[in-house]
Amino acid sequence: MIFQPFFEPRSVVVVGASRKKGSAGYQLLKNVVTGGYKGNVYPVNPRADEMQGLKTYRGISDLPELKGDALAVYVIPAPFIAPTIKECARKGIKSIIIISAGFKEAGPDGAKLEAELLAELKKYGVRAMGPNCVGVVMPGINLNATFIGGSTMPRTGSIAFFSQSGALCAAVLDWAISEGIGFSRFFSLGNNADLNEADVLEALAEDPDTRVILGYIEGIKEGRRFLETARRISKIKPIIAIKSGGTQSGARAASSHTGSLAGSARAFDAVFAQSGLIRATTVEEMFDLGVAFAQQPVPKGNGLAIV
DSSP states (O other), X not given: OTTHHHHSOSEEEEETOOSSTTSHHHHHHHHHHHTTOOSEEEEEXXXXXXXXXXXXXXXXXXXXXXXXXXXXXXOSOGGGTGGGHHHHHHTTOOEEEEOOXXXXXXXXXXXXXXXXXXXXXXXXXXXXXXXXXXXXXXGGGTEEEEOOTTOOOOEEEEEEEEESOHHHHHHHHHHHHHHTOEEXXXXXXXXOSSXXXXXXXXXXXXXXXXXXXXXXXXXXXSHHHHHHHHHHHTTTSOEEEEEOOOSHHHHHHHHHHHOOOOOOHHHHHHHHHHHTOEEOSSHHHHHHHHHHHHHSOOOSSSOOOOO
C-alpha cells in the first residue's frame, strides 16, 4: 500500500532539521520528538552532531539501516531536494513529505524545479506528498510531522481530513483540538506534484480507521480520475468537501497559493453532483456534517423523520 509509510512509519527522517528556534526544521523535529511518537527519529543536518537529544547525521547516505517503512520529511531549500532522491531510494525510503516551498507556486523557475523533482521520483520509485505543504498528523501513533507551532496532538477519531491549504490545516488543527474532535488521518497536500486527492481517497477508502472523509480543495489535478474515484468511494464512505476559488479573485488566490488551476464554480458543482460528494460551504458546516457521519450510521434509505 502506497500510503502505509505515511500512515504508520517505523522511522521518521527529518532532512533539514535545525537548532534555530522558530525555523521550520526546528519546529518539525520538536513536534515529532515531543508528540509521543515511538518510532526511530533521525535528524539530518551536515553541520550538527546532536539535536534535541538525538544523534544527527550529516547526510541521508550516513543513516543506519532503516528497518520497516520509513518516512523522510524535507525542510531544505527546493533546489537541493531532487539530487537527494537517489540517496533515499538506496536507503530504502520510498515515501517522502516535502515541506519546502519554491516550486510551481513560485513561478516558471519553480515549475522547472518541480518537473525535475518529479522525474527523479519516478526514476527511483519514490512517492511524495507536497511540496509546499505543512506535513501530516497521525494521532493513532502520536505522530505530528508538521511545523505548526504551539499545537498539541489531536484526539484519535474516525474522521480523515486533507487540504491543499497549509494555513487552513493549522487553523483546523487548533480548532479541532479545542473542540475535542478526533482524527484518523490528517494530510496537508500542498502542490500535489505527485500524490493527489484521488490517491488520498483511494487510500482512505481502504483504511479501517476512517469512517468519513473531509477535504478542502483548491483545484483538481486529474479531473476524470478524481470523479470516478469519488463516485465509487462515496458509496462506501461519506465524502464532504469545500471547494475554494469559486470567484475570479478566489481562483487567482488558489493559483498563487499552490499553483492550482481552480476551474469554474459550475464545473465543480457538476463534479460534486455526479460523484456523490457532499459540498459544504464553510469549514464549520463541513465538520458538523463530518461529526454527524462519524458518530451515526449512514442512512440506508430516504425514510428519515426528524422530530
